[in-house]
Amino acid sequence: QYSMSDRDIQQQTNNQMLGRYKVLQRLGRGGMGDVWLCEDPRLHRQVAIKTLPVHNQQDEEFVARFEHEAQAAATLNHPHILPIHDYGRQPLPDGSLITYIVMPYIRGGSLANRMTSYAEKQALMLIPQALTFLSQAAEAIDHAHEQNVIHRDIKPGNMLLREDDWLLLADFGIARMLTEGDRLTATGPGFGTPEYMAPEQARGQAVMSSDNYSLAVIAYQLFTGRLPFQADTGYAITIQHLTTPPPPPREINPALSAAFEQVLLQGLAKQPEERSASATAFVEALQHAHDVASSEATYRKAAVSQTANTIIKPDSEQYV
Numbered sequence: 001q002y003s004m005s006d007r008d009i010q011q012q013t014n015n016q017m018l019g020r021y022k023v024l025q026r027l028g029r030g031g032m033g034d035v036w037l038c039e040d041p042r043l044h045r046q047v048a049i050k051t052l053p054v055h056n057q058q059d060e061e062f063v064a065r066f067e068h069e070a071q072a073a074a075t076l077n078h079p080h081i082l083p084i085h086d087y088g089r090q091p092l093p094d095g096s097l098i099t100y101i102v103m104p105y106i107r108g109g110s111l112a113n114r115m116t117s118y119a120e121k122q123a124l125m126l127i128p129q130a131l132t133f134l135s136q137a138a139e140a141i142d143h144a145h146e147q148n149v150i151h152r153d154i155k156p157g158n159m160l161l162r163e164d165d166w167l168l169l170a171d172f173g174i175a176r177m178l179t180e181g182d183r184l185t186a187t188g189p190g191f192g193t194p195e196y197m198a199p200e201q202a203r204g205q206a207v208m209s210s211d212n213y214s215l216a217v218i219a220y221q222l223f224t225g226r227l228p229f230q231a232d233t234g235y236a237i238t239i240q241h242l243t244t245p246p247p248p249p250r251e252i253n254p255a256l257s258a259a260f261e262q263v264l265l266q267g268l269a270k271q272p273e274e275r276s277a278s279a280t281a282f283v284e285a286l287q288h289a290h291d292v293a294s295s296e297a298t299y300r301k302a303a304v305s306q307t308a309n310t311i312i313k314p315d316s317e318q319y320v
Contacts (some may be wrong), residue, residue, distance in 0.1 A: 018049055018100050019088045024242040030157070032174050037105060046086060046104045052177060054096045063089065064179075066099050068174035071151055073101075080140035082106070082160060099177075104169065107161045112156035112217075119225065124253070130222040131287055133159070136167035137215060138279035144172060145208045145278070152176060152206055153192045154214035156221075194234035195227050199242045199270050209272035212279045216267025219286065223260075224252040228268060242270075258294035260286065 016023040021038040025044075028035045034050045035115070040047050050318060055062045070087040086102035111133060118125050137159055144151060150159075152175035160168045200206065220228045228246035233236045246268050247291035249261045256264075259274050263285045269275050276282035 004280060018051070018090060018098065019086075020047060020104065021051075022183075030154070032171070032178055038102075040102075050103065050171070050174070052099045052101075052174070054092075054098060057095055057097045059097070063097070063099075066177045067181045069177045070101060072147075073173035076144055076147060076149060076172060078140055078143040080136045080167055080169055081143065081172065082168040085248050090187045101174075104161060106160040106168060107301065108161040108165075110157050111159035111167065112298045114161065115156055115221065124225050125222055127223070127290055129165075130219075131283065131290065132165070133167055134215065134219055134222070134286070135280070137169055138283045140167075140169040141211050141215060141279040141288075145211070149173070150176075150206055150208055151211050151214075152201065154211050154218070155193050155196045156218055181197055194237040194241075195229070197238065197241060198272070200272055202238045202242060207272050209275050212275055212282060213268065213272075215265065215279050216275070216282060219267065219282075220246065220249060223256060223264065224249050225292050226252060257289060259289040260293060263289050 018038065019038075020042060021040055024037045024039060026034055027037050033050050034253060036049045036051065038047050038049045039045075052066070066089070067087075070084065074084040074087070082103055084101060084103055088100055088102075090098045090100070092098060115125070137154070140248075141151065141154065149172060151169070151172055153171060156167075158169060158171045160170050162168065190207075196214040196217045198206070198210035201210040201213075217228060229237050229240035229244065231240065246265065249264050250256050252256070263282070266285075267275055267282050278283060300303075
């Protein structure tokens with residue numbers, strides 16, 4: 001298996017075509033495939049096409065898994081889930097096979113891009129804005145779970161942003177498609193991104209709460225400016241997810257309240273049953289902790305201001 005290069009797609013596809021779609025340029029490359037800007041000549045619109053790592057045409061298990069997961073992902077209909085327009089496969093002269101997913105082209109980049117821009121400025125996203133993004137993602141995750149679909153690769157790079165900051169969760173089914181040696185009725189091994197992967201998923205036992213854990217990792221990163229676990233290799237990061245408690249968020253960002261920290265750490269619980277019942281419940285708990293802390297801060301500020309006025313004006317009839 002390998003990801004196609006520009007040369008591959010130019011030489012091995014017919015006139016730079018994937019099915020009926022004309023390839024214009026590559027938008028991005030990742031461990032689970034490349035993304036290309038393409039033109040749909042039938043509907044006269046630009047689309048984004050994700051090409052998966054090339055497989056042998058005789059790999060019937062992969063083809064079955066690809067079609068099953070693509071169909072499942074295409075049934076997800078939610079305002080915060082990137083829809084799938086089409087999917088297909090294209091045999092190549094050398095006996096290999098290109099499979100691809102056709103999606104809308106979103107111009108606003110990803111949450112990962114937004115987080116990188118904040119990191120470069122050594123700043124954190126404002127909590128209300130971060131909670132808005134998390135809430136949109138949580139709605140998408142919970143909807144998928146209601147349809148018995150586990151994403152398995154929740155990360156900022158899969159959260160696309162329209163220009164109005166509307167979040168669209170992408171790449172449902174991709175991790176499952178690329179899980180080798182997995183039967184459609186079984187739980188597959190932990191294919192995903194180590195920095196965001198839940199402990200049980202790393203053991204090959206992904207459950208719905210695994211997606212919620214990944215969302216909690218993103219929340220931790222948004223509110224502290226760093227990932228809970230960092231190491232030189234993906235394997236070392238995975239071991240930390242399995243065995244090591246995350247650093248307390250308030251040690252990194254003292255501005256967070258104790259209640260807010262507690263919600264973050266509950267989201268990163270090693271055991272799935274110890275986490276919030278849903279992704280939305282997790283974000284709502286964060287929102288509540290933030291609201292309480294903000295109210296208390298406002299009350300303290302008002303009390304201090306009133307005390308100062310009383311000290312400055314001892315003859316005043318206002319008392320604290």
